[in-house]
Amino acid sequence: MTPDTRQIVFDNVSKFYGEVLGVNKVNFSLDPGITSLVGPNGSGKTTLMNLLTGLIKPSHGAIYVLGLTPQQPIEFFRQVGYCTQFDSFPPGTNGYDFIYWPLRLHGFGHDQATKLTNEALERAGMAQVARRKVAGYSKGMRQRIRLAQAIAHHPSVLVLDEPLNGLDPMARAESIALFEAIAKQGMHVIISSHILEEVDRISDRVVLMSSGYVVAEGQIKEVRREVRDHPMQILVRCSNAAKLASAAFELDHVVEAKILSDGQSVLVRTRDAEQFSLLLNKIVSAGLVEVDAVAPADDDVNSIYQYLIGSDGSPT
Amino acid sequence: MSIQESVSRAQSSLKEQPWRLFASQISVLLRNEVRRNLFTRRRIGFHLLAWIPVFILLLRYVLDKNISPSQLEDDSYLFAGITFQLYYLRLGIFFACMGIFTWLFRGEMVQRTLHYQFLVPVRREVLVVGKFLAGAVVSIAVFEAAVLACFCLVYSRLGSEGRSYVFEGPGLGQLGSYLLVTALACLGYGAVFLALSLLFKNPIIPGAMLLGWETIAPIFPSWAQHLSVAFYLKHLCPVKLPIEGPMAIFTIVAEPVSPFIAVFGLLCLTVAILALSCFLIHRLEITYTAE
Numbered sequence: 001m002t003p004d005t006r007q008i009v010f011d012n013v014s015k016f017y018g019e020v021l022g023v024n025k026v027n028f029s030l031d032p033g034i035t036s037l038v039g040p041n042g043s044g045k046t047t048l049m050n051l052l053t054g055l056i057k058p059s060h061g062a063i064y065v066l067g068l069t070p071q072q073p074i075e076f077f078r079q080v081g082y083c084t085q086f087d088s089f090p091p092g093t094n095g096y097d098f099i100y101w102p103l104r105l106h107g108f109g110h111d112q113a114t115k116l117t118n119e120a121l122e123r124a125g126m127a128q129v130a131r132r133k134v135a136g137y138s139k140g141m142r143q144r145i146r147l148a149q150a151i152a153h154h155p156s157v158l159v160l161d162e163p164l165n166g167l168d169p170m171a172r173a174e175s176i177a178l179f180e181a182i183a184k185q186g187m188h189v190i191i192s193s194h195i196l197e198e199v200d201r202i203s204d205r206v207v208l209m210s211s212g213y214v215v216a217e218g219q220i221k222e223v224r225r226e227v228r229d230h231p232m233q234i235l236v237r238c239s240n241a242a243k244l245a246s247a248a249f250e251l252d253h254v255v256e257a258k259i260l261s262d263g264q265s266v267l268v269r270t271r272d273a274e275q276f277s278l279l280l281n282k283i284v285s286a287g288l289v290e291v292d293a294v295a296p297a298d299d300d301v302n303s304i305y306q307y308l309i310g311s312d313g314s315p316t
Numbered sequence: 317m318s319i320q321e322s323v324s325r326a327q328s329s330l331k332e333q334p335w336r337l338f339a340s341q342i343s344v345l346l347r348n349e350v351r352r353n354l355f356t357r358r359r360i361g362f363h364l365l366a367w368i369p370v371f372i373l374l375l376r377y378v379l380d381k382n383i384s385p386s387q388l389e390d391d392s393y394l395f396a397g398i399t400f401q402l403y404y405l406r407l408g409i410f411f412a413c414m415g416i417f418t419w420l421f422r423g424e425m426v427q428r429t430l431h432y433q434f435l436v437p438v439r440r441e442v443l444v445v446g447k448f449l450a451g452a453v454v455s456i457a458v459f460e461a462a463v464l465a466c467f468c469l470v471y472s473r474l475g476s477e478g479r480s481y482v483f484e485g486p487g488l489g490q491l492g493s494y495l496l497v498t499a500l501a502c503l504g505y506g507a508v509f510l511a512l513s514l515l516f517k518n519p520i521i522p523g524a525m526l527l528g529w530e531t532i533a534p535i536f537p538s539w540a541q542h543l544s545v546a547f548y549l550k551h552l553c554p555v556k557l558p559i560e561g562p563m564a565i566f567t568i569v570a571e572p573v574s575p576f577i578a579v580f581g582l583l584c585l586t587v588a589i590l591a592l593s594c595f596l597i598h599r600l601e602i603t604y605t606a607e
Binding site for chain 1: 345
């Protein structure tokens with residue numbers, strides 16, 4: 001296959017550690033934007049990221065990042081930055097050196113490397129403590145200095161393994177703003193995270209993983225539409241909740257219509273959201289009910305995760 | 317593809333390589349690794365290995381003032397045999413190289429920091445060469461300094477006789493040979509241990525086997541002795557020692573090799589083993605976990 005120079009492509013990728021499955025038959029391609037890898041512990045998220053960055057090699061298949069492979073390290077790692085989950089650092093290093101020397105390995109001269117180091121430290125909010133030994137950093141600071149190293153050379157693809165772990169709410173908000181800013185510049189940001197609310201807010205698309213398999217992949221709303229086993233939940237706030245609920249019940253595809261405790265909202269569970277929208281249009285046009293707001297109640301990552309993977313982490 | 321096409325393809329590939337970038341990357345790796353290997357607490361054992369004979373000879377220099385008429389010859393044999401060939405070549409440099417060169421990659425695996433080296437735009441071959449050169453610089457600098465100090469202590473103790481042996485006799489030439497052999501030993505053993513660390517998770521056992529091989533290689537046929545680092549080094553040592561002890565009856569005296577062949581042979585062996593390491597590094601994966 002001809003690799004696309006804008007996409008990240010996993011072409012039938014499998015990874016086995018001896019007889020233990022890492023990931024199996026992974027096939028997808030990613031466009032620029034923020035992509036979240038979501039799944040329980042041991043589902044293969046880190047394996048997928050390590051494969052993507054060449055830290056491990058696939059047992060089968062091929063991976064292309066902007067048309068490049070890790071076998072071309074000079075071109076590849078100028079495009080890719082990876083903030084790993086490994087909380088370990090070269091002994092005795094300080095924050096500044098931790099960023100500066102890898103930049104020198106990129107081939108930057110002293111002046112350019114100094115400029116990029118200072119810029120990365122500023123962006124990660126670590127400029128004040130850069131000259132301190134990393135061994136004396138808090139967990140959040142260590143997380144941020146790794147992030148600073150990953151973004152220092154202005155990569156086109158930023159891979160972040162649990163980047164929000166250990167961060168306080170303020171630092172978490174700043175990091176998310178940074179990821180969004182990077183994605184807005186047309187770059188790839190690939191994040192694995194357990195914090196589904198944050199993932200949901202910032203992701204353009206998700207890859208749901210379980211037991212080494214990709215369970216679902218795509219834009220969150222598209223993925224939700226594909227989950228047909230679970231009726232969609234739609235929350236309608238209106239002037240006459242009882243009338244709306246009784247009208248909804250007459251439709252075959254509506255499996256539940258529940259009036260909420262405020263008396264003005266109905267939670268409808270339907271197998272066909274489009275048909276329900278048509279009904280809603282009819283009712284509003286006929287002047288029977290005034291609708292204040294309509295919103296899907298379960299097209300978020302958390303709901304999709306619950307439906308597809310379940311709370312115990314095994315695919316349902 | 318014809319041989320001519322293969323050669324021209326290899327030539328054009330070599331021309332396309334960014335040699336200036338490789339050189340700057342190697343210099344950065346060299347600087348970082350030398351700092352990491354020379355002055356850390358972990359390296360105390362390595363410095364002890366190098367400097368123990370210096371301390372012993374210093375004590376002798378201070379405490380033993382009895383100098384017999386045959387002292388020059390005795391001390392020359394003492395330095396050539398016990399200090400240099402037995403201690404430094406068989407033990408000191410061997411174990412120091414084992415500690416330094418196996419730690420270059422395996423140590424980073426243990427400390428879980430190797431992934432940082434794999435996530436920068438550096439060819440893995442360049443990484444191997446950079447780390448090897450750093451290990452070589454550290455081991456050569458420390459052991460040459462120690463050998464030089466031992467040499468000075470041995471001959472300065474003999475007063476004017478020692479001075480005339482060094483400056484008017486064969487002393488300086490012998491010193492040059494000792495320093496050359498030290499450097500070659502560091503390169504040869506360094507390359508072997510670097511390759512072993514990429515081949516085995518625990519390179520200590522193959523290292524012990526290598527020590528065994530280096531010890532018993534003289535009883536093997538001449539061609540097999542050419543695969544031993546000690547074989548080349550022995551032929552470069554300026555003072556030839558008689559073969560004694562229980563091993564003597566089994567020893568097969570191999571055809572002596574010229575200094576040029578010995579140096580060239582050892583360098584070829586080093587380059588061949590480094591090439592093997594460059595191949596092996598491509599198989600290396602980051603398998604340690606975050607926990």
